[in-house]
Amino acid sequence: MEQFLQVTISGLATGAIFAISAVGFALLWQTAGAVNFAHGEFIMVPAVLILALGTQEPTVGIPDFIPLIGGANIGVALPSAGLPWGLLIGFALTIPIAIFLLGYLFKVSLVDRLLQPGGDDIPLVIATIGLGLFLREYVHEAWFATPQPFPSVFGNGFWRPGGVAISADDIGIIVACTIVIGALQFFIKRTYLGRQMEAAAQNAETARVLGIPVNRMVLLTFAINAVLVTIAGLLVSPAINARWDAGINLGLLAFTAAIIGGFNQVRGALYGGFLVGVIQNWSGAYLSTLYRDAGPLLLLILVILVRPQGLFGRAEERRI
Amino acid sequence: MTKTVDNEPVVRVRNISKRFGGNQAVDDVSFDVTKGEILGVIGPNGCGKSTLFNCLLGQYRPDNGSIELDGIDVSDWSPPRRAKHGLARTFQLLQIFETMSVRDNLKTAAQEHIGSAARRLFMRPDMGLDGEVDDLIERFRMAHLADELAGNLSYGQQKLLDTAMALVSKPAVAFLDEPAGGVNLTMLADVEQQIRDLNVHDGATMVIVEHNMEFIFALAHRIVVMAEGRVLMEGTPDEVRNDPRVVEVYLGGH
Amino acid sequence: MAESVNVPQSKAADGSDALDQPDFENRRDKIAIVDRGRLSPSLIALVSMLGAAVAVMPVGRAGFDGVIGLWFLSVLLLVGVNVAVPLDTRNGQMVRWISTATFVAFMMLFPIGKSGATMTDFGLFAIFGAVVVGMNLTQGFAGQVSLAPAAFLGIGSYTSVLLDMGEEVTVAGVTVDLPDLPFLATIPIAIVVCMLLSVLIGFPALRVRGPWLAFVTLAFSLLVFLVLNNEDGLTRGSRGIRVLRNDFEIFGIDMLPTHNFYYAGLFYLFFSLTVVWWIVRSPWGRALKAIRDNSGRASSLGVDVRNYTLLGFAVGSGLAGGAGALYARQVEYIEPRSYFVNQTIDFFLATVAGGLGTLAGPLIGGSLITLVADYLRFTGDWYRVWFGLFVMVMMVVAPEGLAGSFNRFRAWVQKRVDS
Numbered sequence: 001m002e003q004f005l006q007v008t009i010s011g012l013a014t015g016a017i018f019a020i021s022a023v024g025f026a027l028l029w030q031t032a033g034a035v036n037f038a039h040g041e042f043i044m045v046p047a048v049l050i051l052a053l054g055t056q057e058p059t060v061g062i063p064d065f066i067p068l069i070g071g072a073n074i075g076v077a078l079p080s081a082g083l084p085w086g087l088l089i090g091f092a093l094t095i096p097i098a099i100f101l102l103g104y105l106f107k108v109s110l111v112d113r114l115l116q117p118g119g120d121d122i123p124l125v126i127a128t129i130g131l132g133l134f135l136r137e138y139v140h141e142a143w144f145a146t147p148q149p150f151p152s153v154f155g156n157g158f159w160r161p162g163g164v165a166i167s168a169d170d171i172g173i174i175v176a177c178t179i180v181i182g183a184l185q186f187f188i189k190r191t192y193l194g195r196q197m198e199a200a201a202q203n204a205e206t207a208r209v210l211g212i213p214v215n216r217m218v219l220l221t222f223a224i225n226a227v228l229v230t231i232a233g234l235l236v237s238p239a240i241n242a243r244w245d246a247g248i249n250l251g252l253l254a255f256t257a258a259i260i261g262g263f264n265q266v267r268g269a270l271y272g273g274f275l276v277g278v279i280q281n282w283s284g285a286y287l288s289t290l291y292r293d294a295g296p297l298l299l300l301i302l303v304i305l306v307r308p309q310g311l312f313g314r315a316e317e318r319r320i
Numbered sequence: 321m322t323k324t325v326d327n328e329p330v331v332r333v334r335n336i337s338k339r340f341g342g343n344q345a346v347d348d349v350s351f352d353v354t355k356g357e358i359l360g361v362i363g364p365n366g367c368g369k370s371t372l373f374n375c376l377l378g379q380y381r382p383d384n385g386s387i388e389l390d391g392i393d394v395s396d397w398s399p400p401r402r403a404k405h406g407l408a409r410t411f412q413l414l415q416i417f418e419t420m421s422v423r424d425n426l427k428t429a430a431q432e433h434i435g436s437a438a439r440r441l442f443m444r445p446d447m448g449l450d451g452e453v454d455d456l457i458e459r460f461r462m463a464h465l466a467d468e469l470a471g472n473l474s475y476g477q478q479k480l481l482d483t484a485m486a487l488v489s490k491p492a493v494a495f496l497d498e499p500a501g502g503v504n505l506t507m508l509a510d511v512e513q514q515i516r517d518l519n520v521h522d523g524a525t526m527v528i529v530e531h532n533m534e535f536i537f538a539l540a541h542r543i544v545v546m547a548e549g550r551v552l553m554e555g556t557p558d559e560v561r562n563d564p565r566v567v568e569v570y571l572g573g574h
Numbered sequence: 575m576a577e578s579v580n581v582p583q584s585k586a587a588d589g590s591d592a593l594d595q596p597d598f599e600n601r602r603d604k605i606a607i608v609d610r611g612r613l614s615p616s617l618i619a620l621v622s623m624l625g626a627a628v629a630v631m632p633v634g635r636a637g638f639d640g641v642i643g644l645w646f647l648s649v650l651l652l653v654g655v656n657v658a659v660p661l662d663t664r665n666g667q668m669v670r671w672i673s674t675a676t677f678v679a680f681m682m683l684f685p686i687g688k689s690g691a692t693m694t695d696f697g698l699f700a701i702f703g704a705v706v707v708g709m710n711l712t713q714g715f716a717g718q719v720s721l722a723p724a725a726f727l728g729i730g731s732y733t734s735v736l737l738d739m740g741e742e743v744t745v746a747g748v749t750v751d752l753p754d755l756p757f758l759a760t761i762p763i764a765i766v767v768c769m770l771l772s773v774l775i776g777f778p779a780l781r782v783r784g785p786w787l788a789f790v791t792l793a794f795s796l797l798v799f800l801v802l803n804n805e806d807g808l809t810r811g812s813r814g815i816r817v818l819r820n821d822f823e824i825f826g827i828d829m830l831p832t833h834n835f836y837y838a839g840l841f842y843l844f845f846s847l848t849v850v851w852w853i854v855r856s857p858w859g860r861a862l863k864a865i866r867d868n869s870g871r872a873s874s875l876g877v878d879v880r881n882y883t884l885l886g887f888a889v890g891s892g893l894a895g896g897a898g899a900l901y902a903r904q905v906e907y908i909e910p911r912s913y914f915v916n917q918t919i920d921f922f923l924a925t926v927a928g929g930l931g932t933l934a935g936p937l938i939g940g941s942l943i944t945l946v947a948d949y950l951r952f953t954g955d956w957y958r959v960w961f962g963l964f965v966m967v968m969m970v971v972a973p974e975g976l977a978g979s980f981n982r983f984r985a986w987v988q989k990r991v992d993s
Contacts, residue, residue: 035785113970125719125785126926127969133919134962141956248915252792259789290804297793304786305778377874403876415871417864428864431857432876440857447857485875 015277040251262313406492418471703940708893716886728913730898744807768895814909929975
């Protein structure tokens with residue numbers, strides 16, 4: 001029983017991270033119709049940035065950003081701030097960079113050019129697979145080829161209430177993700193801007209007629225996605241280290257979560273995320289540690305077989 | 321012109337309903353299609369004609385109702401299966417293979433009705449269809465265009481090709497969604513002539529949705545009038561023409 | 575082959591097109607099937623000489639030493655003739671046949687006098703080329719993204735090697751004594767196993783249109799990797815298997831020396847090309863083209879979109895499986911890491927960069943990830959960064975790939991020459 005609780009709680013923690021990354025994935029799908037096969041790299045790159053910007057105490061440095069043209073190591077000396085602070089500074093610095101690179105630039109340079117309304121989605125799939133390779137190999141070549149330890153924002157504490165070992169990291173992740181998700185839901189459901197965004201996502205044509213700046217709303221979702229992946233990168237990296245090849249697994253699990261839960265609903269992606277996290281940890285604990293990822297993947301194939309719109313999604317009839 | 325019709329129903333449509341959200345697009349529609357006839361379906365815009373076609377041909381799954389072909393319920397069949405068993409169609413918006421030649425368009429439309437899938441792999445690309453296809457091209461007066469890419473044709477010719485594609489496989493019933501839509505006057509008489517020709521000489525059975533009243537009244541043996549998703553009335557062109565309800569639907573709005 | 579050029583259309587939806595007859599007299603783009611011209615003996619002689627030069631020049635030299643400039647010039651001239659002569663004419667067809675024959679002759683004669691290392695490279699090109707050919711069928715002709723070619727390559731490798739070794743294996747506590755089959759017999763088995771597996775995973779994924787196959791095959795790739803890596807009793811896990819090359823003879827010729835084995839790979843590459851060419855020109859090819867053009871219309875005409883697409887995926891996967899059997903012999907050592915997702919991404923990008931829906935594209939793409947990659951090895955792994963960037967830029971600028979761009983270039987040139 002203790003083990004079960006322990007496994008489930010850490011499953012929920014992992015699941016919370018998958019949930020926010022899956023939400024980002026689903027948002028792009030809904031508003032722009034964009035399937036992003038570089039989503040995992042979108043989580044990995046901010047993590048690497050955070051590490052590069054935040055933990056090289058006492059320097060907050062911008063490492064060789066563009067080694068192709070021979071960038072230099074520009075650093076600003078910081079008073080010894082302690083690790084979590086460095087991390088948080090790195091995080092704060094990364095968010096605008098992520099919004100620009102993974103939000104704005106991604107939308108303008110790839111999505112807008114490759115995704116014609118009513119057109120084929122395959123060119124964007126191809127381009128994002130290329131983008132994934134580019135980001136992965138770039139980090140591998142320009143930054144580091146070996147996994148880098150990544151400290152947790154929440155420290156390494158442990159509690160043992162009633163024999164169940166609970167790590168501070170897990171609890172911190174669950175709390176942080178709940179806050180993020182709550183804030184996002186509040187934004188979408190309760191604020192004017194958020195409702196405009198939802199309207200644009202559900203029916204771009206009608207929204208346009210109603211005077212909603214659809215394009216700006218789509219851009220907003222890209223920005224939100226960039227923030228979400230940055231948070232996911234910050235939270236997930238302590239468990240798996242900051243590594244160049246983390247994106248393949250992360251991306252696959254994120255969109256596994258999105259598909260299992262249901263692509264076309266933010267709610268679906270949320271539930272899917274938690275489900276994938278818990279199932280992953282259960283299959284790791286009770287099946288075999290070697291097959292941790294097998295559970296979610298089998299479930300993915302099963303869901304596509306039985307209910308392609310996802311467990312919590314609604315069926316869409318293709319209009320002709 | 322002679323209008324001769326057997327009384328044997330080929331297609332039996334029963335109680336088809338389809339709802340999109342709060343909008344009842346098709347509401348309990350039933351009718352029979354008799355062998356050898358041309359059945360017209362008319363009605364104001366948005367009365368559910370195209371949705372009805374999509375339900376009958378398998379593009380949409382109706383909420384309710386069934387369609388029978390020669391006494392067999394085909395309601396659960398996929399669109400290609402229905403097509404292979406003789407339910408052909410065109411779409412309201414032009415749907416042709418623009419990067420293929422006119423001849424290849426027609427061969428594509430005909431080839432799935434010949435042989436088994438495995439045998440098709442080892443057949444010659446023309447599949448012995450050349451004669452049949454060229455025949456139809458000739459009749460539709462497109463011989464000079466046979467090797468032209470379909471995308472290069474004029475709109476009227478593309479529309480004609482679209483119709484020909486539905487008819488090349490000699491289907492039990494061809495459902496034509498506005499074959500005269502957007503076709504200019506010169507071409508219109510031609511389209512009318514081809515359709516009548518196929519009906520009279522080849523006994524082709526057709527269900528035609530059309531907005532052009534003159535066109536459909538001249539062609540159809542029987543006409544179904546739809547309004548707001550329902551069948552308003554059914555009768556010969558003369559009966560429909562003189563029915564006050566039809567006039568009201570078209571002139572009086574709702 | 576995607577030779578067709580889309581000509582700007584002058585559609586008048588309202589039917590206002592003057593006489594509803596396109597003005598053919600003033601159009602350059604009409605397809606003149608009627609008059610295909612006469613064969614020109616001097617052109618044929620010129621092209622044959624160029625072809626012979628391209629094929630024979632490297633023979634007996636370690637590299638292209640001494641002739642590299644001349645060789646490149648000949649290749650360029652041959653390409654130039656291909657560009658200049660319209661494809662629809664008899665001359666064009668002949669030029670194309672001679673060019674194809676030149677390629678075959680070049681590949682056949684090339685090993686003479688080459689070092690073992692060079693031939694290992696070329697052997698790998700032939701094998702990976704076959705994988706890309708298969709992938710191009712799935713993606714270019716059937717229009718579905720498969721992200722599992724490396725997994726199928728792996729399944730093919732392990733199937734072939736295990737059946738060839740004929741040892742005892744243990745899966746989930748069950749011990750099976752595998753038969754010891756001759757290597758040649760394991761190749762069709764590998765192909766069939768991969769085709770069956772691909773049908774199994776493709777069937778649910780192709781129920782609905784959309785990028786589902788890409789997701790499912792990606793998940794499948796990871797599952798395959800997990801199994802290869804963890805089923806110690808079957809695959810020896812991450813330690814890998816040292817493949818012993820033995821018992822591979824055809825007509826009494828020992829195929830094991832590197833030079834001879836290259837011909838096995840080359841034969842398989844030609845075999846793959848023939849299979850794809852056959853499918854594409856058969857009525858199935860027309861159905862696949864129709865599906866890519868307008869799947870809704872195709873399905874309403876009786877074309878079973880799902881079955882045809884599934885077929886394209888299955889044949890593509892099967893070709894990857896057979897290539898896997900040869901690959902294991904070529905590299906003599908197999909381990910799960912060789913079949914991970916990054917290998918798939920290589921194949922995928924090669925397919926796209928070469929040109930989707932063409933027969934020459936996969937050859938270009940295959941050379942990009944073997945010969946060109948090997949040539950660029952000095953950059954560390956930077957060439958992979960550039961490759962990713964290249965594919966992104968290409969999708970924006972020229973989504974038809976290198977072979978497709980070549981076709982477009984040829985069409986452009988001929989239009990210029992014409993007018």
